Amino acid sequence: MTAITTTTGSNDSNTIRARPGGFVSDTLAIAGRALRAVPKDLEAVLPPVFIAFFFFVVNIATFGGLTEGTVNGLDYTAFSMPTAILLGVTGVSRAPAFVLDVQNGYLDRLLLTPIRRFSILLGHMLADVVVAAALTVPILGLGFILGVRFEAGIAGVLVFIALAASWSLAFAGFGYAIALKTGNPGAVQSTFLLFFPFLFLTTSYVPRSQLSGWLDTVAGLNPVTYLLEGLRSLAIEGWQLDQLVPAVVAILVIGALSMSMCFAALRGRVSRG
């Protein structure tokens, strides 16, 4: 092709050709775009933090005295902080924005570029991890103000944030799967409802020792139970591998399930066109 000066480009510019950008570069580019959109979409981020703050404070006021009187040595503020944080970060994702990409055709524009399909999803999810980690910080700050101290130290705080963000990512996979499958923002936003059984059929409000009957059985099957126990152990007990490993496994199990659905939905959408 002859490169000559035109109104559409200088001689030099017209010789520029596309080339594969690389998986990491592509994923970071998509993540960067998703993160740039967050400040313009604060209504998707601030309410969960408000809800987390609200339940954190109300739960302590409602159950603190009751539970601490029943279970010796229980620091209910530290106990309920992970519940508040999971409330704050679960379901917070760019999936609703992603569904808008599906609707307004921008996903097609991304799919037309030479980047790997998975980079598009992974880039969004990488942004979700960053947002979830950022949302964890103010709730942790409130916990510190209310007297929570981490037995596992600063490294424990960082692992706590990483676990919470990883859970957020694992759960966000469901939202992306629904976004790709339905292209419906309402359906995506209702993904959070999926979390309700996970959150309430577990040790969100009282220790496992206080659960009995069918609720104890269900809590034993609920991955959030192990996640909460792992998170709590960092604050209350220090480094307890027997509690952290099940927490990581719980995240991996939910993540594997949601990501399988998510990537299957992506393949389905691409094949449907």
Added chain:
Amino acid sequence: MSAITARQLTRRFGDFTAVDGIDLDIQSGEIYGLLGPNGAGKSTTVRMLCTLLAPSGGSASVAGHDIVKDPGAVRLRIGVALQEAALDPAQTGRQLLGLQGRLYGLSSSEVERRISDLEQIIELGDALERRIGSYSGGMQRRLDLAASLVHNPEVLFLDEPTTGLDPASRIKVWEEVGRLNRELGMTILLTTQYLEEADALAGRVGIIDGGHKIVEGTPDELKRKVGTDVIVAGVEGPTDDACVALRNVAGVESVEPHADEVVITANDGAGTIGPVAIALDAASIRVRSLTLRTPTLDDVFLEATGSRIQSVDQPDDSEDVSLATDDSSGQTPDSEEAFR
């Protein structure tokens, strides 16, 4: 050298066959127009060729690469402006072009150079720094075109590039498409439902209907197949009577009824229109209008399918109405005499 080839390219959606065994051979540097009404299969064909949609059957290659076996290589070499501008309203125009360039592997400096050059096409001025959500439809289409050009593609797909644009913007897109082809040798496949657009831009036209490619050739070749001249008689009452009255008129080559019109082809239109008027009068057929013009691509479509493109899909935006002439095709004829 072929830039786009397709062999028996087919796409089915359940029981519905949207594209039914289309063959294409589009040479490098060519502008090829895929013309047809809504639902003809144009966009589905483009979506397959640009790797957005997997074919149900057949094969195709673009820029020398198979669209199924090597879609990544195809994507590196093509630019696509889809029927609906595919933009993110939350980004600014500059951010969108920048991300687009990065996803095509361009360095930051290359992206800046390309944006600087593309600004001349899109003429958005300061709006390039504004969020795309605030753009008008025309601005969005222009930005979409720029996004498809940021990496200097070898093959450009334009799916109904001017639908929804005002006449001035439409002409500007035509000029730019012509320039991309003429000065950069870019191969361009454009789909359109506007006859005028296919006639003005495309070196060759493939007319598609019901998922089939019906005819193909240069606009002049196709129009010559219809005849030298076309006489359109708008009649009141059944068109069958008019057809019977006109079949044996000297100079008439063919007579086709269409809605409340009769379309007559003739080698000598000027010499035949008089006898046609006399024959209709002799048969006591009330004539609303009698028009002589050269054939249009709509006449080609009519002859091939028995219906008109514009009757299937009348433009619904005001600028399209303003473009339409007083012939039923909506295409400006090369020459026209009207008896009213």
